[in-house]
């Protein structure tokens with residue numbers, strides 16, 4: 001039956017132009033995929049899509065029992081788009097998928113990783129999807145030239161969003177990734193956003209919020225190339241909210257590298273206008289990564305350990321603020337280039353240096369564009385143009 005229906009749908013799709021394919025939790029895989037006759041399974045729509053197709057998900061919660069495999073490509077002028085239909089709320093719940101969670105100390109097969117498992121697939125665009133309770137939320141392996149916008153990844157059993165392996169020209173805008181944890185590792189590896197064990201140019205994370213994840217907010221472990229990170233806020237990571245014992249979570253706001261000998265390459269990461277607050281370890285750390293980093297106008301406040309910690313990379317630090325961090329504002333080796341930062345002056349920065357330290361100001365819902373509401377959060381009372389601002393442009 002299913003084969004016949006899929007064939008029927010294929011016959012209905014125009015071959016010259018990208019088609020629209022509709023999916024609904026109340027649809028049927030015997031349907032045509034037209035708006036009035038939506039499919040039920042997202043995978044069925046992915047299997048039908050060709051370059052230029054748009055897959056529209058109608059509102060509701062999808063609960064597939066196996067993850068969604070995306071292993072084909074669009075093309076540069078004709079991407080394949082997977083998105084919620086016209087502002088409708090779409091949740092994909094991975095709870096019924098394998099690996100939710102895997103046993104303690106067990107591995108998770110590559111193919112099982114991710115509610116969306118994107119491998120060797122290029123020129124996809126994803127908009128307005130919430131991915132929950134999965135074996136990772138988004139898991140991209142050896143995939144380039146993909147775009148993700150207004151994705152929520154929460155409460156997954158591994159990292160919320162992970163780019164793995166060869167990865168170039170991926171853009172991730174306005175990601176909210178929170179509450180992700182890894183029972184199989186007691187907190188050792190579930191991050192909000194991770195770019196791991198690979199290399200590639202042109203990857204950018206913009207406007208993300210990464211919070212209350214068990215390990216780090218952001219982790220660029222064994223990724224050997226520059227990643228651009230801007231307008232991103234990371235808080236509350238590395239706290240044992242799941243009673244894991246022993247607890248292995250790290251809790252850096254921005255862990256900008258790390259790994260074994262030979263797995264660390266010079267990665268010239270560029271970090272601009274980012275905020276780390278109330279993480280259980282450091283705000284920003286190179287974590288033994290090498291490379292020429294550029295950190296401009298970031299703020300680390302109230303993290304448990306150090307605000308900015310750079311010893312192996314050579315970071316150019318300009319106009320950043322470290323305030324009220326538990327151990328000390330900075331830990332910088334002699335090679336670091338530091339100018340115009342809060343710690344380069346004579347005053348000591350505390351909560352009272354800011355107009356507002358009300359952390360709820362950055363936790364509201366996003367506008368349809370993806371922007372969060374601009375506020376006075378962590379703006380210096382002095383009016384100096386240093387540190388991060390939520391008045392993004």
Ligand SMILES: *[C@@H]1O[C@H](CO)[C@@H](O)[C@H](O)[C@H]1NC(C)=O
Pocket residue numbers: 144145168169201202
């Ligand atoms: C990334 O984008 C650049 C500029 O468009 C392009 O030259 C390069 O080939 C792309 N890289 C990959 C791996 O597709």
